[in-house]
Amino acid sequence: MNKNLIFDIKRYAINDGPGIRVTVFFKGCPLACRWCHNPESLSPQAQKLFTAARCIGCGECVKRCPEQACELTPAGIVTDLERCRVCGACAEICPSTASEISGRAYGVEELLAIIEKERPFFDQSGGGVTFSGGEPLQHPEFLLELLAACGARGIHRIVDTSGLASREVLLKVAERTELFLYDLKLLDAERHRQWTGVDNAPILANLRALAATGAEIRIRIPLIRGVNDDPANIEATARFIDGLVGGPKLVDLLPYHGIAVGKHVRLGGEYRAEGMSEPTADDLERVIAGFAEHGVLAAVGG
Incomplete structure (x- = not known):
């Protein structure tokens, strides 16, 4: 039986897409974002x-x-x-x-049984299931099987992704997904590598390709004061989003918070918070206005 490591299953989730949802968190991520609030998601191992x-x-x-x-x-x-x-x-x-222990192996049928229990909430609220992580696209065979099974049951499907995956996998997943929550961190390639450990070129290219298919996408930006809230990055991000063919013109801003500090300690590691801080209310207003100047509607949350 095909199984995959899952580090959390959140029922009654209201911040991972429309309606009341179940969010399934896959273990393992190709990025190493300094601000990650789920450090237990980074390793593909328990x-x-x-x-x-x-x-x-x-x-x-x-x-x-x-x-x-x-x-x-x-x-x-x-x-x-x-x-x-x-x-x-x-x-x-x-x-x-x-x-x-963070990380338990689940089979598709076991996960489906958990998801199905929440169907009354889905039906009442227009919700469904969100596959998050970590990076769910790192586990394409298992994810595609899950998406197909949920689709056959009429369950609304969302994939929350960093976009760092093969183009082939991304487009296959798009055929079985109603909505993508797509993260954008930084537009400058060097700064992106500095803060996440990876190049952003494939992430941006994948977003262009995904938008061109007409897939429904919501851009999500983890907003960190001192990292990606500067006017140059906001302008570059807004221009990129505005230039997407058939793409979204709506951005969800996810303000940084320091909740991950305790999780790093619990894992036996350290949390390097230098250069990062929570955005103020004034910061958020400034960033929202900056996006609006370039025709992109931004709002806090999502």
């Missing part, structure tokens, strides 16, 4: 998360770990990530859910 504030110091994880990767110290539980094999034994035994 990962251990540890929340120190929940730990009661019982030591059960130390006894259960087959790799002896957990140690009870005066500062609390410490996990040797080099020895940890992410088997999940610590999470199974932890009475306070301090230890958790």
Whole structure:
């Protein structure tokens, strides 16, 4: 049976497209955005998360770990990530859910059963299912099978994507998708590489190709003060969007927030926040006005 790692399933989602939705989060992403609010989505492998504030110091994880990767110290539980094999034994035994595993393998039918349970909400609100991540286009075979199955059941389908995928995969997915939520971060190639780790040329080219098919697209911009809120980037982004053949003229601005700090710590890493901050109300007004000057309607949220 074809299975795929999913790190979260959000029911009653109201910010991932129209209506009330189920959002399925795929694990693994080809970008490494410094501001990513779901750092557990970046790796395609299962990962251990540890929340120190929940730990009661019982030591059960130390006894259960087959790799002896957990140690009870005066500062609390410490996990040797080099020895940890992410088997999940610590999470199974932890009475306070301090230890958790991000990433569980689901089959198509199992996911469909979860999605189908929310159908009354879909029917009432005009909602459906949104496939997000991570990057769902990194898992084309599984995603296409899911999209086909949802389509056969009359469920509205959205794919939330960074756009970094093969053109062939993107266009195949477009045949089975009612709406794309397409991220744009930065138009300048060098700055895009600096903040996301990848070139934006294929992302922009894919968006042009997707818009030319007549696919329904909503552009989403994670707005980070000090990164992509400057007038030059706003003008370049607006001109690019305005030039898309048959493309969208509506942009959703997603203001940056620092919620990811705790998640990085729980993964055993660090969060580099230098150069990034939350946009102010004045920043948002300025950016919205900047887009409007070039014929693009921007709004906060989406």
